[in-house]
Amino acid sequence: MYNLTYKRAKSIDEAKQFIGANPDAKLMSGGMTLLPTLKQRLAQPSHVVDIGGLAELRGIEVKGDRLIVGAATRHFDVASSAVVKKAIPALAYLANLIGDQQVRNMGTMGGSVANNDPAADYPSAVLALNASVVTTKREIAADSYFKGVFETALEAGEIITKISFPLPKRAAYAKFAHPASGYAMTGVFVADFGGGNIRVAVTGAGPGVFRWKEAEAALAKNFSKQAVSGLAVKADGLNADIHAPAEYRANLVKVMCERAVQSIA
Amino acid sequence: MAKVAMKVNGKQMSGDVEDRTLLVDFIRDTLALTGTHIGCDTSQCGACTIQLNGRAVKSCTMLAAQAEGADIMTIEGLAQGDKLHPVQQAFTECHALQCGFCTPGMIMASVGLLKDTPKPTDEEIYHGLEGNLCRCTGYINIVKAVKRASQLMAG
Missing domain, CATH: 3.10.20.30 (Beta-grasp domain)
Known part of the structure; x- marks a missing residue:
């Protein structure tokens, strides 16, 4: 690892000021992506500003018709939370599939959403559930937040403070995990808000999370596995690598969507 | 510094x-x-x-x-003086190691998984130990040891 200066922020305001004054500083929450990146010398920030321990960024609560999760809430806390299991059980289920036990004990929702790895799990839940990403500057709707591979609408110095999820009538996540890394080769999150308002988000298959609108329209008419089975997924633009060609991932999109729907239909 | x-x-x-x-x-x-x-x-x-x-x-x-x-x-x-922790005891009883290099991490991860899941199924053990690699055993005896540790801890 290149040399750097470690700074443990005492508050969000302090972190905000610090990264404002140090443009080459990098925020760290759980560090589950950042530290392996630094160990490989793939990044060289001047400072690492640790916001993972800030109590003001942690917590899970239902307020009205929304579930609100603090940005520094750990995956384990989401997976084991009675509040999440009652409000959006699919989100607790998803959190328990991230990485491994050790990663879930350190990694945070805000960190994952800020990083926007194209094979991460949380972006699919944020997009399918039409969540808002709340930052130190504003509230960003999921549809305009995710911008592609590791790209988001976040501006320099902007810090995610919480994610606010509207409560669906029902939702499910189905993931085909890479057997070694545990990342999603393809993961599909399906959310039904009632009245034909269905949202389907796909992670792992393309260069960033995306909505599968054909499936949304088909499921709005008929919420069943069969409604998805008749659809064709084009391989154009999907990821192809040594693990799977694009056609394989295209098929996984359909199969994972079918499985998610079947588990709640 | x-x-x-x-x-x-x-x-x-x-x-x-x-x-x-x-x-x-x-x-x-x-x-x-x-x-x-x-x-x-x-x-x-x-x-x-x-x-x-x-x-x-x-x-x-x-x-x-x-x-x-x-x-x-x-x-x-983990051990209390000469008395091994139940997970250490179970790893020795079940021969859950060959070269032993991964063992400290396996044991610490097993302690963690048993804390959350005191009576784990095979699937829950695989899930809990996903972050640990062993290149010798094929994991069979490690899974046995976690089950044995679960028994020992239940008393």
Whole structure:
């Protein structure tokens, strides 16, 4: 690892000021992506500003018709939370599939959403559930937040403070995990808000999370596995690598969507 | 260089480290607790697993400075004098190791998984140990040992 200066922020305001004054500083929450990146010398920030321990960024609560999760809430806390299991059980289920036990004990929702790895799990839940990403500057709707591979609408110095999820009538996540890394080769999150308002988000298959609108329209008419089975997924633009060609991932999109729907239909 | 202080295996410990020093290097090089192993450089193998404030984490994937003020337990802190921890006892009884390099991490991860899931199924054991690699055993006896430890801990 290149040399750097470690700074443990005492508050969000302090972190905000610090990264404002140090443009080459990098925020760290759980560090589950950042530290392996630094160990490989793939990044060289001047400072690492640790916001993972800030109590003001942690917590899970239902307020009205929304579930609100603090940005520094750990995956384990989401997976084991009675509040999440009652409000959006699919989100607790998803959190328990991230990485491994050790990663879930350190990694945070805000960190994952800020990083926007194209094979991460949380972006699919944020997009399918039409969540808002709340930052130190504003509230960003999921549809305009995710911008592609590791790209988001976040501006320099902007810090995610919480994610606010509207409560669906029902939702499910189905993931085909890479057997070694545990990342999603393809993961599909399906959310039904009632009245034909269905949202389907796909992670792992393309260069960033995306909505599968054909499936949304088909499921709005008929919420069943069969409604998805008749659809064709084009391989154009999907990821192809040594693990799977694009056609394989295209098929996984359909199969994972079918499985998610079947588990709640 | 900065001074870091934390509780390790019940004792207050401190030392001077560079900001970029990984916790595992502080544990091994400064505190000379070499039971915690480094098996990879990519945060994948889990040989460096310790308990941080009661949760299993990879000590190669955090900075020593992040652990300032934390309560750490390493493999050396598990046994009570000559009496092995039930997970250590079960690993010896079930021959859950061959070369033994991954064993400290396997044991610390197993302690973590049994805390959350005191009576795990095979599937739950696979899930709980996903972050730990063993290149010798094929995992069969490790899974047996976790089940045996579960029995021993239930008394």
